[in-house]
Amino acid sequence: MKVKVVINGITFCEEISPNTTLLEFIKEKAGLTGTKTGCENGECGACTVIMNGKPVRSCIILAAEAHGAIITTVEGLAEKDKLHPLQQSFIRKGAVQCGFCTPGMLMAAKALYDRNPAPSQKDIEEALSGHLCRCTGYKPIKEAIEDAFNSHYN
Amino acid sequence: MSNSYIGKSIPRMESFEKVTGIAKYVHDMALPGMLYAKILTSPHAHARIVSIDKSEAEKLPGVKAVLVGSELPYKLGLYLIDKDILAKGKVRYQGEAVAAVAAESEEIARRAIELIKVEYEPLTPVFDPVEAIQEDAPLVHEDLGSYDYMKGVFNPIAGTNIANHFKLRKGDVEKGFKDSYRIFENEYTMPQVNHVPLETHAVIAEWTKSGRINIYTSAQSPFAVRNLMSIAFKIPHSKIHVRVPYVGGGFGGKAGIHLEPLAACLSKKAGGRPVKIVASREEEFNTIPSRQGLTARIKTGVSEEGRVLAQEIVYYWDAGAYADYGVNIGRASGYSGAGPYEIENVKLDSYTIYTNHPFGTAYRGFGHVEFFWAIERQMDIIARELGIDPYEFRMKNLLKPGSITITGEKIRENTGRVDKCLKTVVEAIEWGEQKTEEEKQEEFKKGKVTGKGFAVLHKAPAMPTFTSCSAIIKFNEDGSVNVVVSGVDYGQGTYTALAQIAAEVLKMPIEKVHMVWECDTDTGPYDWQTVASRFTFMGGNAIIKAAHDAIDQMKEVASAVLRAPKDELEIGNEKIYVKHNPDEFLTYREVAMGYTYPNGNSIGGPIIGRGKYIAQGLTNLDPETGQGLPALDWTYGAHAVEIEVDVRTGELELKKVVSAFDVGKVVNKLLCEGQVVGGVVQGIGTSLYEGFVYTPDGRLLTNSFTDYKIPTSKDIPDVVEPLFVETPQLDGPFGARGVAEHPMISVHAAIGNAIYNAIGVDIMELPITSERIWRAIKEKERRDQRAKTLKG
Ligand code: FES
Ligand code: FES
Numbered sequence: 001m002k003v004k005v006v007i008n009g010i011t012f013c014e015e016i017s018p019n020t021t022l023l024e025f026i027k028e029k030a031g032l033t034g035t036k037t038g039c040e041n042g043e044c045g046a047c048t049v050i051m052n053g054k055p056v057r058s059c060i061i062l063a064a065e066a067h068g069a070i071i072t073t074v075e076g077l078a079e080k081d082k083l084h085p086l087q088q089s090f091i092r093k094g095a096v097q098c099g100f101c102t103p104g105m106l107m108a109a110k111a112l113y114d115r116n117p118a119p120s121q122k123d124i125e126e127a128l129s130g131h132l133c134r135c136t137g138y139k140p141i142k143e144a145i146e147d148a149f150n151s152h153y154n
Numbered sequence: 155m156s157n158s159y160i161g162k163s164i165p166r167m168e169s170f171e172k173v174t175g176i177a178k179y180v181h182d183m184a185l186p187g188m189l190y191a192k193i194l195t196s197p198h199a200h201a202r203i204v205s206i207d208k209s210e211a212e213k214l215p216g217v218k219a220v221l222v223g224s225e226l227p228y229k230l231g232l233y234l235i236d237k238d239i240l241a242k243g244k245v246r247y248q249g250e251a252v253a254a255v256a257a258e259s260e261e262i263a264r265r266a267i268e269l270i271k272v273e274y275e276p277l278t279p280v281f282d283p284v285e286a287i288q289e290d291a292p293l294v295h296e297d298l299g300s301y302d303y304m305k306g307v308f309n310p311i312a313g314t315n316i317a318n319h320f321k322l323r324k325g326d327v328e329k330g331f332k333d334s335y336r337i338f339e340n341e342y343t344m345p346q347v348n349h350v351p352l353e354t355h356a357v358i359a360e361w362t363k364s365g366r367i368n369i370y371t372s373a374q375s376p377f378a379v380r381n382l383m384s385i386a387f388k389i390p391h392s393k394i395h396v397r398v399p400y401v402g403g404g405f406g407g408k409a410g411i412h413l414e415p416l417a418a419c420l421s422k423k424a425g426g427r428p429v430k431i432v433a434s435r436e437e438e439f440n441t442i443p444s445r446q447g448l449t450a451r452i453k454t455g456v457s458e459e460g461r462v463l464a465q466e467i468v469y470y471w472d473a474g475a476y477a478d479y480g481v482n483i484g485r486a487s488g489y490s491g492a493g494p495y496e497i498e499n500v501k502l503d504s505y506t507i508y509t510n511h512p513f514g515t516a517y518r519g520f521g522h523v524e525f526f527w528a529i530e531r532q533m534d535i536i537a538r539e540l541g542i543d544p545y546e547f548r549m550k551n552l553l554k555p556g557s558i559t560i561t562g563e564k565i566r567e568n569t570g571r572v573d574k575c576l577k578t579v580v581e582a583i584e585w586g587e588q589k590t591e592e593e594k595q596e597e598f599k600k601g602k603v604t605g606k607g608f609a610v611l612h613k614a615p616a617m618p619t620f621t622s623c624s625a626i627i628k629f630n631e632d633g634s635v636n637v638v639v640s641g642v643d644y645g646q647g648t649y650t651a652l653a654q655i656a657a658e659v660l661k662m663p664i665e666k667v668h669m670v671w672e673c674d675t676d677t678g679p680y681d682w683q684t685v686a687s688r689f690t691f692m693g694g695n696a697i698i699k700a701a702h703d704a705i706d707q708m709k710e711v712a713s714a715v716l717r718a719p720k721d722e723l724e725i726g727n728e729k730i731y732v733k734h735n736p737d738e739f740l741t742y743r744e745v746a747m748g749y750t751y752p753n754g755n756s757i758g759g760p761i762i763g764r765g766k767y768i769a770q771g772l773t774n775l776d777p778e779t780g781q782g783l784p785a786l787d788w789t790y791g792a793h794a795v796e797i798e799v800d801v802r803t804g805e806l807e808l809k810k811v812v813s814a815f816d817v818g819k820v821v822n823k824l825l826c827e828g829q830v831v832g833g834v835v836q837g838i839g840t841s842l843y844e845g846f847v848y849t850p851d852g853r854l855l856t857n858s859f860t861d862y863k864i865p866t867s868k869d870i871p872d873v874v875e876p877l878f879v880e881t882p883q884l885d886g887p888f889g890a891r892g893v894a895e896h897p898m899i900s901v902h903a904a905i906g907n908a909i910y911n912a913i914g915v916d917i918m919e920l921p922i923t924s925e926r927i928w929r930a931i932k933e934k935e936r937r938d939q940r941a942k943t944l945k946g
Pocket of ligand 2: 095096097098099100101102132133134135136352402403645
């Protein structure tokens with residue numbers, strides 16, 4: 001079957017088998033390897049991308065379901081050479097260690113960022129729920145997200 | 155240039171790559187013509203392989219190679235060579251790899267796996283390490299006696315399940331017990347747990363027809379992979395090329411050797427096409443090794459004033475089905491296994507025992523997370539029974555300058571101060587006045603009870619005496635440098651710290667120091683393994699030497715050009731200048747590739763600094779007494795926690811964790827704090843949630859994130875506070891010591907001690923689940939009730 005998806009502003013129209021996941025589509029068909037695979041079971045959040053404005057776990061969505069969708073991956077987060085405020089604060093706050101959870105964390109945070117200019121601690125917690133990180137202990141990630149909001153909106 | 159880089163909070167230098175998705179991990183890589191492999195695993199914990207029929211799988215279109223153990227005449231292992239690439243003759247744990255397929259696509263490989271038929275004849279399994287050393291226990295490795303191992307260091311006992319018996323004898327425990335006022339005997343246990351790196355193990359290997367093996371792997375130790383393959387396959391080292399790009403977390407689990415040999419053998423069978431294996435999350439839990447389990451028995455004799463006079467310790471390690479790496483965990487926990495205490499009489503036996511569980515390997519803390527659960531709970535129990543404050547009790551017994559450790563090492567002024575760490579954290583939680591019995595009752599009635607607790611820890615790098623590493627600093631045409639090392643930075647931030655050290659010594663801006671990211675055994679300098687929190691220490695020292703070597707070469711050239719003796723030259727601001735006349739100088743750039751005089755004559759040549767470091771003065775330990783010098787350096791630390799327990803449900807809330815480590819010198823505060831917070835939270839996982847659970851016949855139930863919970867962002871305490879003590883390590887780079895593993899050690903014991911402090915129950919088994927706390931509360935209520943009735 002043929003599936004058309006717009007990823008980071010570029011249209012990909014590809015022939016795929018019906019059981020291809022969106023994650024496989026992004027990594028293998030679109031060649032965007034920034035999105036990560038941690039469990040292939042919807043349980044770790046590493047594969048999170050933004051689909052039509054909402055964060056989704058691309059490993060449990062079929063590419064066919066994403067037909068016609070607009071998708072942003074971590075590669076689409078920076079504008080030209082300018083890093084997104086979230087990317088900047090992740091660096092500043094040491095929210096990145098091995099970096100394997102980072103793309104998913106960033107996309108979850110970005111979805112929050114886009115819909116809620118003043119999130120509470122609880123909103124941030126909610127956005128990160130089900131996103132696993134084994135390195136940082138989450139504290140720097142939460143701080144980075146808070147910091148990005150503060151520096152951007154204040 | 156601004157002042158020193160040492161002590162500065164510089165963000166990880168590779169952060170940009172990681173926040174933009176540029177960083178490539180093995181998971182993300184593909185080579186032309188690459189095949190995909192899948193593994194068939196054993197459904198039995200212990201069974202004889204009667205037959206394997208792979209003919210149907212081989213017939214499936216797209217299948218390029220099918221392998222079973224009998225085709226692979228190799229054995230592998232780090233310290234004890236006991237591992238097959240695929241099970242041979244029998245399977246030793248459920249989840250063990252039995253056969254593997256390489257095919258044009260993952261889908262085909264998966265289908266081919268289903269077509270392989272294996273007939274098993276179940277054998278009696280053994281799961282409990284204490285049972286496994288009974289005389290009539292089924293043997294996991296009948297051929298243990300014929301295995302090769304590191305002689306003089308390990309002690310496998312043929313005809314048993316004991317892969318290693320480490321013995322330590324100091325003083326006379328019998329006499330110590332005789333002199334004791336009281337004796338305490340307890341048993342503590344900890345289950346196996348998994349590292350859970352977010353990136354599962356992944357490898358791409360090709361075994362070309364020309365006889366070379368090329369590998370990309372998510373390994374912590376590229377040179378160890380090369381060395382062990384060279385030994386197993388009898389291929390020269392120069393023909394094996396191991397490369398390590400970005401790695402998504404390791405924690406010890408990617409040290410040693412894992413899927414690399416299997417991928418290489420599949421490639422060979424498939425005619426040399428590259429083969430990629432990525433462990434599924436289930437395989438990461440069930441097939442790839444985890445942390446060993448531990449049953450610890452401790453008998454402690456104390457004087458009336460609270461001095462520990464004698465301690466008899468037995469560690470029974472549940473090594474699982476293989477112990478190639480595990481034997482060294484038993485050894486490392488043996489020589490430091492009484493904790494950072496000065497005890498005159500110690501008898502310690504550490505048995506690494508084969509069972510039919512998935513096997514164990516290095517995991518952050520390397521045995522110390524396990525045994526400190528026992529040691530630090532035991533210390534609290536003793537203090538309270540003696541009616542001594544647990545802080546005072548520890549202070550009386552902790553190692554101090556002048557103390558002798560259990561292996562006979564003398565602690566010096568600059569070894570590090572565990573007492574200062576403990577004092578720091580105890581003050582931070584305002585330990586002191588205890589609640590009265592009435593206040594406790596009152597709290598209990600309200601349903602929520604608070605408590606405080608603490609625990610100390612120590613650890614030295616666990617490594618062979620000959621562990622070495624090296625570094626190369628290559629100057630570039632523009633006067634910047636490329637620093638090449640072969641330890642892997644899989645998230646710890648070591649490369650950033652090393653760049654700071656290089657910039658500091660070379661007196662140049664850190665922006666001009668490029669750490670070469672991909673590790674490469676063909677071009678990189680040797681490094682033993684990236685484990686044991688030793689990389690900053692040893693790598694840092696090697697880099698300092700390499701920098702001095704480069705500086706010396708540049709001075710050589712400058713001396714001729716500036717017509718000044720070498721010892722009158724100084725460096726600074728990327729220049730070599732004459733001490734008493736700084737206007738007379740050459741820039742690094744002018745000498746980097748050789749200096750050219752105005753008339754065209756040239757001298758010097760490309761500047762390449764080399765540096766090396768080998769652990770100095772370490773000795774093998776006496777096989778009977780364990781005496782000797784095993785430790786490069788000791789990092790000490792302590793944690794203190796505040797908790798609240800809901801007495802109706804047993805639910806525990808961790809309110810605050812304060813941790814202090816004597817790191818010698820904080821090279822980069824941001825990164826050090828990151829290591830501590832991350833390690834503490836990983837330690838919270840081990841304390842409260844994590845642990846392998848099996849069916850009675852040894853099938854792992856906790857092999858997914860649904861059944862094996864690690865801490866999430868909701869589970870972390872409001873306050874996690876990292877603090878540092880700085881007692882400079884004389885031979886450390888700028889006085890620094892490693893602190894990668896230590897934050898994870900003893901978190902559980904601090905929590906366990908706080909639980910007693912809160913509600914008066916002793917938890918002896920990990921993890922400390924709400925259910926366990928609730929049961930303990932009920933048990934205590936029953937006991938108290940009975941006591942009341944008897945009295946009445
Ligand atoms: S890979 Fe999709 S949630 Fe883990
Ligand atoms: S940074 Fe390694 S998993 Fe989050």
